[in-house]
Every structure is written in structure tokens, then in C-alpha cells.
Amino acid sequence: MTPGSVRPIAFSLGVASAATVVTLALGLGLARAMTRRRVRLAGLWETLILLPMVFPPTITGYLLLLLLGRRGPVGSALARVGLQVVFTPTAAVVAAVTVSLPLMYQSCKAALASVDRRLIDAARTLGLDEGRVFRRVTIPLAAPGILGGVALSFARALGEFGATLMIAGNIPGRTQTIPLALYSAVEGNRSAEANAYLAVTVGVSFSVIALVGLADRAAESVRGKGSGTEGRRR
Amino acid sequence: MIEADFEKALPLFTLRARFVVDSVTAILWGESGSGKTTVLDCIAGLASPDRGRIALDGATVFSSDEGVDLPPRERRVGYVFQDYALFPHLSAEENVALALPPGDRGLAREYLSRFGIDSLRKRRPPVMSGGERQRLALARALATRPRALLLDEPFSALDRATKETTYREFLALRDELAMSVVLVTHSRREAETLGHGVIELRDGETGPMLVSDTAPTGA
Numbered sequence: 001m002t003p004g005s006v007r008p009i010a011f012s013l014g015v016a017s018a019a020t021v022v023t024l025a026l027g028l029g030l031a032r033a034m035t036r037r038r039v040r041l042a043g044l045w046e047t048l049i050l051l052p053m054v055f056p057p058t059i060t061g062y063l064l065l066l067l068l069g070r071r072g073p074v075g076s077a078l079a080r081v082g083l084q085v086v087f088t089p090t091a092a093v094v095a096a097v098t099v100s101l102p103l104m105y106q107s108c109k110a111a112l113a114s115v116d117r118r119l120i121d122a123a124r125t126l127g128l129d130e131g132r133v134f135r136r137v138t139i140p141l142a143a144p145g146i147l148g149g150v151a152l153s154f155a156r157a158l159g160e161f162g163a164t165l166m167i168a169g170n171i172p173g174r175t176q177t178i179p180l181a182l183y184s185a186v187e188g189n190r191s192a193e194a195n196a197y198l199a200v201t202v203g204v205s206f207s208v209i210a211l212v213g214l215a216d217r218a219a220e221s222v223r224g225k226g227s228g229t230e231g232r233r234r
Numbered sequence: 235m236i237e238a239d240f241e242k243a244l245p246l247f248t249l250r251a252r253f254v255v256d257s258v259t260a261i262l263w264g265e266s267g268s269g270k271t272t273v274l275d276c277i278a279g280l281a282s283p284d285r286g287r288i289a290l291d292g293a294t295v296f297s298s299d300e301g302v303d304l305p306p307r308e309r310r311v312g313y314v315f316q317d318y319a320l321f322p323h324l325s326a327e328e329n330v331a332l333a334l335p336p337g338d339r340g341l342a343r344e345y346l347s348r349f350g351i352d353s354l355r356k357r358r359p360p361v362m363s364g365g366e367r368q369r370l371a372l373a374r375a376l377a378t379r380p381r382a383l384l385l386d387e388p389f390s391a392l393d394r395a396t397k398e399t400t401y402r403e404f405l406a407l408r409d410e411l412a413m414s415v416v417l418v419t420h421s422r423r424e425a426e427t428l429g430h431g432v433i434e435l436r437d438g439e440t441g442p443m444l445v446s447d448t449a450p451t452g453a
Contacts, residue, residue, distance in 0.1 A: 019390070042367055073378070099452070117318075118315055118319040119319050119321060119322075120274075121278075121280050121306070121313075121319065122313070122315055122319040122321075123321075124279075124280065124306040124307055124318075125278050125279075125280070125306045125307075125309075125311060125312070125313040125334060125375075126306070126307075126333035126374065126378055127307045127310070127333055128307060128332070128333070129307060136332060137321060140323045141322075141323060
């Protein structure tokens with residue numbers, strides 16, 4: 001690892017982690033709201049959530065810039081209370097959240113839908129209120145799918161380039177993430193630094209996939225598929 | 235006491251249920267697809283009738299006239315689902331304790347012992363036998379001290395040998411509980427032997443029927 005590569009790596013991991021936490025809360029909340037009861041204009045809301053998945057990231061970034069820029073509807077309101085988002089680390093998080101939310105939302109929605117309705121019904125007849133049914137029954141049973149969404153979202157957040165460039169810029173030491181720093185390193189012919197980014201990204205990606213695999217296996221033993229002896233297999 | 239007098243439109247026919255079960259075990263008998271489970275779901279609050287009234291121990295839990303439709307958690311109905319719907323991610327003890335208020339968690343073991351499965355309290359449902367699961371489902375349903383007990387084909391998941399012992403156990407439990415119980419089955423044999431009276435569901439309707447400790451009669 002070269003001295004110049006440390007900042008972008010630490011910053012990128014921080015941005016991707018923060019973005020994943022926000023995306024999980026948003027994605028799970030939205031998925032629950034949309035699966036629980038009929039929502040008016042559900043198709044429209046869902047399209048809006050999913051749009052960044054099909055948009056070119058630079059277009060998503062440009063839209064965010066229009067929204068959050070000094071003259072944008074959100075940006076001007078924030079400016080009045082002395083807050084600026086564009087070209088700050090926060091902007092990098094906003095970009096990462098926007099592009100990874102579709103993946104999280106879809107994973108969570110599929111995971112929630114996969115939970116056996118009768119188990120939820122059983123919890124209700126046992127006197128649990130809706131909040132406890134969700135925490136004690138729905139979430140644990142949907143956990144593998146939700147975790148898959150977390151892994152995908154983290155990976156997507158870590159790799160975000162276009163939208164980040166548009167609203168956070170490529171300010172070394174301030175808003176420069178791994179993909180942006182890699183681009184600069186290759187342009188500036190600093191191959192040692194570029195290779196450090198490659199190594200870190202490969203390492204992180206492998207660990208994420210391994211983690212999901214482990215969690216999946218643990219979850220399967222909880223559900224007792226294939227059965228066997230008590231507790232988890234192997 | 236369970237008082238049911240309601241209608242619900244289903245995709246293929248309209249379900250009409252009119253019966254009263256007073257502190258005994260009534261069998262709700264009908265072919266598969268006749269709407270038996272929907273009747274139980276309406277009593278438990280998992281489905282809403284289109285019109286009518288349902289009362290438990292005299293308290294209205296559903297009434298289209300009065301606009302009452304209590305959620306399942308406020309009805310205090312014990313429900314043993316077909317295939318039992320046990321929580322696969324929780325141990326036997328946790329399955330029961332989940333239904334109990336925090337101060338009463340100790341009661342879970344009491345109920346497990348009562349059904350002879352205290353030694354299995356750390357096991358999770360997927361590694362239990364059919365008979366063990368049925369006992370756990372009963373323990374879980376009764377631990378909430380329900381006003382009525384609903385059983386949906388509770389013996390259909392058991393093999394023949396287990397069935398015979400479970401029938402005997404159920405008869406003993408039934409007499410000990412002295413609770414209003416509705417047991418759904420499509421088996422003629424279970425209908426004839428396990429209840430104090432049979433409510434037949436035919437063409438989407440039950441006749442007006444009273445099942446009480448006096449002989450069952452058409453009301």
C-alpha cells in the first residue's frame with residue numbers, strides 16, 4: 001500500500017459503510033411499507049426508487065446536483081440553514097445511497113415476501129403487536145435475503161463513480177473515493193497506487209461474498225432444511 | 235363460548251357460518267376447499283367477514299353493525315394451525331415464551347412439561363417429530379390462556395401409529411380443558427369420535443347449530 005492510497009481507501013470504506021447503514025434503514029422501511037398494505041400509486045413510487053438502477057450514474061449524479069445544488073429546491077433550503085452538501089463527504093454518501101437503494105429495496109422486498117404468511121398469522125394470534133411480529137418473526141426469517149441486499153448495496157456503494165464525481169467531485173483528501181483515486185492514479189501513471197486499490201477492492205469483495213455465504217448456511221440450519229441432528233450442521 | 239353468525243364472500247362461493255359452541259368441543263367438518271379454515275380465520279381475526287357478528291364469552295370481537303373488528307392479538311384465541319406454524323428459528327421454549335409477557339416467561343417450561351416435551355425445550359421445531367410438534371403447537375396456543383381454542387386439521391400431519399395415541403391424548407385434554415374448542419377435519423372418523431357435536435359445512439353453509447354439554451341439536 002502506498003502512502004497516497006491510504007486516505008482514499010479509508011474514506012471509501014467509511015462512505016460505503018455509512019451509505020449501507022442508511023440504505024438498509026430506507027430500503028427495509030420502504031419494502032415493509034410497500035408489502036404491508038396497498039399503497040396508492042405504488043407503481044410510481046417503486047419506479048422512482050428503482051430508477052437509479054437503470055439510469056447512467058452520471059445522469060443520476062446530475063439530477064442530484066440539480067436537486068442539492070445551491071439553486072436546487074433542496075440545496076437552497078439547506079443553504080438557508082447554513083448547510084452545504086455538494087462537494088462534501090456527505091455528498092459522496094448521498095450518491096452511494098441513491099445508487100444502492102434499488103438493490104437493497106428489491107432484496108428486502110423479496111426477503112419479506114418469502115416469509116411464510118402463516119408464521120406471521122401465528123404470531124398475531126399469540127398476542128404480539130405488529131412491531132414485535134416484525135422484529136421477532138419477520139426479520140429473523142427474512143435475514144438471509146436482507147443480508148444479501150446489504151452485501152450487494154455495500155459493493156455497489158464502494159464502486160460508485162459517476163454520481164459521486166458529479167456531486168462530490170474528486171477532491172483529493174476530501175471526497176476522493178477508491179474508484180475516483182484509481183482513475184486519477186492511472187491517468188497520472190502511478191501504477192503502484194492503482195494496484196493497491198485493485199488489491200483492496202478484490203479483498204473486500206471476496207470477504208463480502210464469503211460473509212454472505214456463511215450467513216446463508218447458518219440461516220439454513222436455523223430453518224432446518226434437510227434436517228439432521230440438533231443445531232447447526234458441520 | 236363461541237358465537238358465530240357471519241357471511242364472507244369467497245372467490246367461488248359465499249360462506250355462511252351460524253353456530254354456537256358452549257364450553258365443549260365441536261367438530262367443523264367439510265370437504266377440502268369448503269371454507270373450514272376461513273371460518274377459523276374469521277373467529278381468530280385473521281380474516282374479516284363481510285357481515286355478521288362473532289362473540290367470545292359474550293364479548294363482541296366482530297360486528298359489522300357496530301363496526302367492531304378486533305385485531306387477532308386482542309381476541310385471545312388459541313390457534314393450532316395446519317402444519318402447526320411453529321417458529322423455525324426459535325427453540326421449543328422460545329416458541330411458547332414469545333407469547334408470554336416478560337414476567338411470565340417461566341411459565342413456558344410449565345406448559346412444555348404439561349405436554350411432556352420439557353426435555354426438548356432447547357430443540358427447534360424442524361428437528362422435532364410430527365407428534366412433538368403437535369404437542370408444542372398445543373402448548374404454545376394454550377400458554378396464552380385463550381378464551382377459545384381452534385384446531386385446523388391437527389392430526390393430518392401425523393403418521394398412523396402416532397395418530398392413535400394422539401387421539402386418546404386429545405380426548406383427555408378436551409375433557410380437562412372444558413373450553414370452547416372448534417376442531418376442523420375432513421375425516422369422518424375424527425368427526426365421529428373426537429367432538430361433542432359436529433357442525434357440517436356443506437355448499438358453503440353450516441346449519442344453525444348449537445354444540446353444548448347437552449346433546450347437540452339444531453337450534
